[in-house]
Amino acid sequence: MSFGLPSVKVKPENVCNIQPQEGPFGVPNPMIAGIGSNKPQIAVSHPLEISERNYHLNMEKMNMAMLRNTQGLHAPLKLSMEMKFANKIGRLPFLPSSNLQSDVLTGRYLDIGFEDILNTRDLCEVAGQPHAVVERSLGIL
Incomplete structure (x- = not known):
């Protein structure tokens, strides 16, 4: 009996082993490709990395299924409608938004x-x- 709840068990989504471009000595050339350019091409470094990246999305799916x-x-229809309206609120591009309404709706x-x-306007x-x-x-x- 699953009640339609999403799985809590961590499942890797995109597991692929793509080898970075190697230079003449068998290592990637950071002067051509850059220092951080190979990170997206290499598989995840830890099994929990994907789970932590999608934590809020997974919690929202579980809460909607529970509701x-x-x-x-x-x-869930009413809550998703309110979230859609909260995300549509626009400000001028130079004004920062606190997204308080969507934060309250999601908890x-x-x-x-x-x-x-670390992401304050002062910095x-x-x-x-x-x-x-x-x-x-x-x-x-």
């Missing part, structure tokens, strides 16, 4: 992560001129 099984089809406002500490080096940023987003520049 559907306990309250019926209307609860992420209770979590403190790296993005809350941002690129502010940009408001008129130039808007004109670039509209395709005028």
Whole structure:
């Protein structure tokens, strides 16, 4: 009896062993390919890396399945509609968005992560001129 819940067991999605381009001595040339260019081509370094990358998506799927099984089809539909509307809220490109409404709907406002500490506006080096940023987003520049 599965109740339609997604599996909690970690399953690798894309496991492929692609060899990076090697130079004349059998090692990749960082002057041509760059230092970090081979990371996406190499398989994951740890089995939990894919699971951690998709943690919030997996939790959302499990919560939606649990809502559907306990309250019926209307609860996940209503919540997904509210999430869609919360993600559609737009601001001017130079104004930062806190995404508070979507964080409240998903429950992420209770979590403190790296993005809350290391990704603040105070540490941002690129502010940009408001008129130039808007004109670039509209395709005028």
